[in-house]
Amino acid sequence: MTDLPLRVGGIVLCGGRSSRMGQPKALLPVGDEVMLQRVVRQLSSVVHPIVVVAAADQFLPDLNIEDCEIRIVRDPVEYRGPLAGLAVGLAAVATEVDAVYVSACDAPLLCPDFVRAMIAALGSAEIAVPHDGQFHHPLAAVYRTGIRPRIEALLATDQLRPVFLYACCTTHNVSTETLRTADPNLESLCNTNTPEEYAWALDKLGLGNTPPPRLPPYTHIPGVTPHPINNPAGHAYKTDRAVRLVTATTLIALLREPECQRGFTLFHHGYYWEAHEEWEALWLSLGRTGPLADFIKGLIKLAAAGVKVYQHQLPGITRHAARARELFTTVLTEVAPTEPQVATTLTAMIHYATQLHDNPPDGPIDRTGRPQPILRPLPTEMTY
Numbered sequence: 001m002t003d004l005p006l007r008v009g010g011i012v013l014c015g016g017r018s019s020r021m022g023q024p025k026a027l028l029p030v031g032d033e034v035m036l037q038r039v040v041r042q043l044s045s046v047v048h049p050i051v052v053v054a055a056a057d058q059f060l061p062d063l064n065i066e067d068c069e070i071r072i073v074r075d076p077v078e079y080r081g082p083l084a085g086l087a088v089g090l091a092a093v094a095t096e097v098d099a100v101y102v103s104a105c106d107a108p109l110l111c112p113d114f115v116r117a118m119i120a121a122l123g124s125a126e127i128a129v130p131h132d133g134q135f136h137h138p139l140a141a142v143y144r145t146g147i148r149p150r151i152e153a154l155l156a157t158d159q160l161r162p163v164f165l166y167a168c169c170t171t172h173n174v175s176t177e178t179l180r181t182a183d184p185n186l187e188s189l190c191n192t193n194t195p196e197e198y199a200w201a202l203d204k205l206g207l208g209n210t211p212p213p214r215l216p217p218y219t220h221i222p223g224v225t226p227h228p229i230n231n232p233a234g235h236a237y238k239t240d241r242a243v244r245l246v247t248a249t250t251l252i253a254l255l256r257e258p259e260c261q262r263g264f265t266l267f268h269h270g271y272y273w274e275a276h277e278e279w280e281a282l283w284l285s286l287g288r289t290g291p292l293a294d295f296i297k298g299l300i301k302l303a304a305a306g307v308k309v310y311q312h313q314l315p316g317i318t319r320h321a322a323r324a325r326e327l328f329t330t331v332l333t334e335v336a337p338t339e340p341q342v343a344t345t346l347t348a349m350i351h352y353a354t355q356l357h358d359n360p361p362d363g364p365i366d367r368t369g370r371p372q373p374i375l376r377p378l379p380t381e382m383t384y
Contacts, residue, residue, distance in 0.1 A: 014105035218369030270371035272306025
């Protein structure tokens with residue numbers, strides 16, 4: 001940690017709805033990491049420990065960062081705004097730090113020098129918050145841990161807006177113009193709430209060729225949502241499902257096929273039925289037999305297990321996970337002698353299926369078809 005006048009930790013809030021983005025912002029890819037990983041990594045160069053406040057059933061990516069303790073806490077009441085998340089985060093570090101820098105999870109352009117400048121601006125105040133002459137920026141601000149009782153009092157009376165907190169605390173409104181020395185374009189204040197803002201941020205980072213994937217409006221849960229293909233209300237009704245001829249002859253080449261990559265994207269965003277369909281088309285194209293087809297069938301079984309999670313059907317989860325493990329084990333035996341570079345990936349897939357079989361997750365309470373990435377992402381080596 002940088003030599004600072006205070007013991008300062010960090011809080012990252014990531015339990016919002018992401019309604020304008022249409023998919024979980026915390027999991028959006030930013031180079032070789034996802035949004036939440038990048039924000040935590042940037043913040044960890046200035047403060048520690050860092051508390052990530054997530055919704056009760058929200059999936060989070062791996063957040064292991066060298067020399068920085070990352071804690072994950074769950075907000076028991078969802079969607080009450082930043083004050084509720086702030087209270088939960090402060091409770092997790094109340095006895096260890098004097099203050100915290102608070103960030104949203106969708107600030108990929110967060111600049112460590114900006115964080116340092118905000119900490120320096122706190123002075124003797126209880127809160128230091130950027131102010132652009134018209135608006136406060138509560139998720140780029142510094143809060144002393146001692147204000148938590150006042151936050152809880154506001155929450156108890158449903159005064160959920162940060163401005164109510166500023167009115168009952170000693171608050172330093174930090175002019176954004178004074179912060180340009182640390183962050184000339186104030187990019188640390190730029191959140192990515194929409195696909196357009198996300199694309200703009202990627203351009204700023206030199207990653208402009210990776211727009212957000214197009215995802216269906218819901219994930220299909222049999223017996224709950226309209227069948228995507230057969231029902232006129234389905235999200236893929238009358239969609240052409242012609243099977244493309246796949247010419248891949250090696251597993252590495254297969255992993256690069258568009259259908260395979262599209263399946264990974266759907267799976268990682270919680271669209272398990274749709275991932276199943278994408279991979280099934282690839283399986284059919286491969287002729288249904290042979291090591292490559294068996295590998296895809298293993299992925300299909302993992303996607304089927306995800307559907308069973310949504311349906312709260314434990315026997316189905318374990319059955320499909322066991323079959324996936326069996327298929328990946330067979331493929332490892334058949335493919336490793338000619339493609340030794342994929343042995344690590346296949347071993348990781350066997351371990352993944354085993355863990356899913358032995359520790360199946362609970363299904364979500366929300367069964368409306370809102371995608372929730374309940375299963376861990378497949379091993380990163382799979383995305384090449």
